[in-house]
Amino acid sequence: MSFEIDFLKSVIERFESYKALGDKTFTQLTEEDFFARSSETLNSIAMIINHMNGNLLSRWTNFLTEDGEKPWRKRDAEFEDFKCSKEELIKLWEDGWACMFDTLRNLKAEDVEKTIYIRTEPLKVYDAIIRQLMHYSYHVGQIVLYGKILKGDNWRTLSIPKNKSNEFNSAMGVK
Template identity: 40%
Template sequence: MKAVAELYLSDVRERMAEVRRLGDRALSQLDDAGWHRSLAGGGNSAAVLVQHLSGNMHARWGGLRGGYRPDYEGEPASRDRDSEFEESGLAPAELQARWDDGWAVFLDTLDHLTPEDLTRTLTIRGEPHTVLSAVQRQVAHYSGHVYQLVLIVKTLRGDQWQTLSIPRGQSVAYITQMHAAQAAALPDSDEQR
């Protein structure tokens, strides 16, 4: 079972680093004003989502950066969640710093969790969770908000949007290129004899 837990931790680290890079690439396409635009009245801007993600990452994982601690509460009384959803007017550089710092907290915590930690307990708003379920909860939460960021930025950029995946109409060319790269990486069959 330990091997499965190690595989899970390795995979979740890799997947969440990919989610973060996806957000990085979307946010890099915003101009200064774009950070604070929402798509509809009452909607979240990229700035608000960044503030919320950073606040959540600090609350949930800040006390576990060096490893698991028994009786950890992932929603400290010092957190002001509601303020995370208020437009702060922060400059893009400040928002980028919050984004980077929040992700550093979460990814550093993942780096310090052990397979044995996954079955241990922590609480969030007083509700007990295994570390595994707390991580899974946040994987879904963070991924959802990053995809919201992508939608916001893509909509705001319109024709200037630079795709974050395979461009439309390029799937066959992409797969062909991948297969060619894989074939080139294989050892020559004559050399194996």
């Protein structure tokens, strides 16, 4: 298998792991939690989902042939207050990720070194993918942290629980 194919498989797995963190956070949240804001400067989880949807659709639609910042995208509006149901938010989340995963899964080894554009900036495909991996992990981290703050003592950890590293490592066969 080529390095390029290994790279694509690896980044898909990384994207899937970040999406899963968001998914697991959402199961713990009420509809009101998605729209909670402790200040005007803080984006709600709903706003972050809306922003990620806009970014995912813009960046990954016609990824190899069009600039990643589409003329139809209204980025500033992604950060405005709005109301919808939890189900509608989850649909925005799922639709954005589906667009990205469909694009990534259809890339070929020879595509990885091609040049694409985001806001007219030329980027190698591998660099654009890494850029988006960093961007989405940043926002998923925000979602998880805000979820933890909102749920407080009722938060169910998404990774190894505190003071359980030795048990986890032992179960994994780590010495």
